[in-house]
Amino acid sequence: SQQGEEDPQALSIQEGENATMNCSYKTSINNLQWYRQNSGRGLVHLILIRSNEREKHSGRLRVTLDTSKKSSSLLITASRAADTASYFCATANTGNQFYFGTGTSLTVIP
Amino acid sequence: DTAVSQTPKYLVTQMGNDKSIKCEQNLGHDTMYWYKQDSKKFLKIMFSYNNKELIINETVPNRFSPKSPDKAHLNLHINSLELGDSAVYFCASALAGGTGELFFGEGSRLTVL
Numbered sequence: 001s002q003q004g005e006e007d008p009q010a011l012s013i014q015e016g017e018n019a020t021m022n023c024s025y026k027t028s029i030n031n032l033q034w035y036r037q038n039s040g041r042g043l044v045h046l047i048l049i050r051s052n053e054r055e056k057h058s059g060r061l062r063v064t065l066d067t068s069k070k071s072s073s074l075l076i077t078a079s080r081a082a083d084t085a086s087y088f089c090a091t092a093n094t095g096n097q098f099y100f101g102t103g104t105s106l107t108v109i110p
Numbered sequence: 111d112t113a114v115s116q117t118p119k120y121l122v123t124q125m126g127n128d129k130s131i132k133c134e135q136n137l138g139h140d141t142m143y144w145y146k147q148d149s150k151k152f153l154k155i156m157f158s159y160n161n162k163e164l165i166i167n168e169t170v171p172n173r174f175s176p177k178s179p180d181k182a183h184l185n186l187h188i189n190s191l192e193l194g195d196s197a198v199y200f201c202a203s204a205l206a207g208g209t210g211e212l213f214f215g216e217g218s219r220l221t222v223l
Binding site for chain 1: 114141143145150151152153154155158160165166200202204206209210211212213214215216217
């Protein structure tokens with residue numbers, strides 16, 4: 001299977017704290033992406049990091065990528081209650097195939 | 111305007127029935143997908159179509175038959191529904207080349223009784 005894995009499966013933090021989620025994958029990639037899914041909704045793209053990049057920032061999001069370890073992390077700084085959602089990593093190859101990790105359920109307590 | 115729209119949003123049916131889920135995207139993308147999300151939120155790719163041609167069929171039972179009449183539409187037909195087919199089915203689209211992002215529909219929750 002080309003499916004990735006994420007840890008932790010669930011994360012509960014206080015508002016204002018930082019949240020870190022990790023993703024591991026198995027195959028070579030063109031890029032790695034992170035998505036957010038609110039309860040009962042579709043997935044929404046957050047950030048994309050290319051295979052030749054090591055770190056990327058977007059607002060309160062910071063993504064790192066280590067292709068030698070086939071792993072990535074997503075850091076959300078200064079979390080808010082509205083950040084409560086499930087977060088998924090997805091790997092993309094040049095064949096336009098996207099494979100998702102198992103997801104991390106984040107709860108931010110006000 | 112919804113970029114990727116799928117209907118119906120909810121579908122409740124009996125075992126053995128046949129049902130369809132429709133998907134349309136107005137983004138001009140070349141590639142469309144069907145994903146299945148189970149009760150543990152595990153998201154598994156089922157099919158990928160590029161310009162109406164099947165690219166990926168990931169060990170999906172042949173009771174599932176995708177149909178792409180044009181590159182803006184990818185419908186999913188399921189025959190002889192089973193209890194294990196209960197899940198949320200997501201349609202998505204992307205530009206060709208694997209360099210962009212996936213755009214998802216809101217999902218279709220299928221419940222088989």
